[in-house]
Amino acid sequence: MTFNTDFSIGKPIITIWVIIAVLTILSILVTRRLKDVPGPLQNIVEMAVEKLEDYFGGTLGFENMRRYFGMFATLFIFIVVSNYSGLIPTAGETFAVPTASISVTAALAVIAFFTTHTIGIQRQGVGGYAKSFLKPIAFLLPLTLLDQMVRPFSLAIRLYGNIYAEEMVTAQLRKMFPVLLPLVMQVLSLLFCLIQAMVFTMLTAVYVHEAIGGDE
Amino acid sequence: MTSSAIIAIAAALAISISTIGPGIGQGIAASKAMEAMARQPEMVGTLRTNMILALAIMEALAIYGLLISFILIAKM
Numbered sequence: 590m591t592f593n594t595d596f597s598i599g600k601p602i603i604t605i606w607v608i609i610a611v612l613t614i615l616s617i618l619v620t621r622r623l624k625d626v627p628g629p630l631q632n633i634v635e636m637a638v639e640k641l642e643d644y645f646g647g648t649l650g651f652e653n654m655r656r657y658f659g660m661f662a663t664l665f666i667f668i669v670v671s672n673y674s675g676l677i678p679t680a681g682e683t684f685a686v687p688t689a690s691i692s693v694t695a696a697l698a699v700i701a702f703f704t705t706h707t708i709g710i711q712r713q714g715v716g717g718y719a720k721s722f723l724k725p726i727a728f729l730l731p732l733t734l735l736d737q738m739v740r741p742f743s744l745a746i747r748l749y750g751n752i753y754a755e756e757m758v759t760a761q762l763r764k765m766f767p768v769l770l771p772l773v774m775q776v777l778s779l780l781f782c783l784i785q786a787m788v789f790t791m792l793t794a795v796y797v798h799e800a801i802g803g804d805e
Numbered sequence: 806m807t808s809s810a811i812i813a814i815a816a817a818l819a820i821s822i823s824t825i826g827p828g829i830g831q832g833i834a835a836s837k838a839m840e841a842m843a844r845q846p847e848m849v850g851t852l853r854t855n856m857i858l859a860l861a862i863m864e865a866l867a868i869y870g871l872l873i874s875f876i877l878i879a880k881m
Binding site for chain 1: 861869871
């Protein structure tokens with residue numbers, strides 16, 4: 590295996606910067622003047638936040654959800670916006686969809702990996718967390734460790750594979766017949782983009798829930 | 806056959822065979838989940854998240870095949 594030592598700034602990074610800038614400006618605009626009776630923009634964002642709270646609360650429980658909401662919501666919003674950026678015309682040519690590049694999804698998976706173990710050690714202590722790998726039986730320790738090591742890979746490749754395949758199919762359809770035919774795949778990708786973001790964050794939430802110690 | 810042709814066939818086989826099992830498994834899981842949702846509509850929320858989780862875990866198998874075929878292509 591050779592390592593890629595080319596650190597030039599590629600298209601996905603620029604797209605990420607644009608996404609970060611857009612999301613930051615949007616958040617500042619929305620939260621600058623919060624009102625008791627929300628305007629249309631504030632209303633939409635409040636609804637989104639409530640949906641996300643329900644979604645993560647269902648897996649983590651309310652207390653933990655509030656504690657780690659920032660991380661999960663950031664991951665979710667970033668992934669969903671990156672995925673949907675593939676629906677903007679000229680995606681893949683003038684700019685690249687960030688999540689269709691394996692480096693980006695690998696970085697996200699590394700974030701999820703370290704977050705999980707940091708939270709596990711924070712909440713249970715080093716010894717307690719190490720002991721939690723011996724459950725349900727100590728005999729299964731190698732398999733548990735293997736499972737832990739494989740998780741970031743499966744997270745990264747799942748997101749990358751799905752989004753990349755979707756972009757490729759859309760591009761191929763466009764090559765075959767540029768009018769209306771790509772629309773078929775794009776309507777489907779409206780659904781898939783959301784589901785992939787949900788799956789990524791849901792799996793991270795489940796891993797964190799496990800690391801916290803489950804329902805004990 | 807040259808070795809890169811053999812590797813190309815191996816990569817195609819790795820991903821194509823590894824999708825068969827998860828495909829069948831996901832079909833069974835989804836159909837059972839749909840049945841459960843139809844029987845108990847009040848549980849739809851929980852069932853949906855659990856179904857997506859189960860599907861994602863099954864999908865990991867297909868992903869390993871994809872990973873292997875990527876590794877094989879890198880060797881070409």
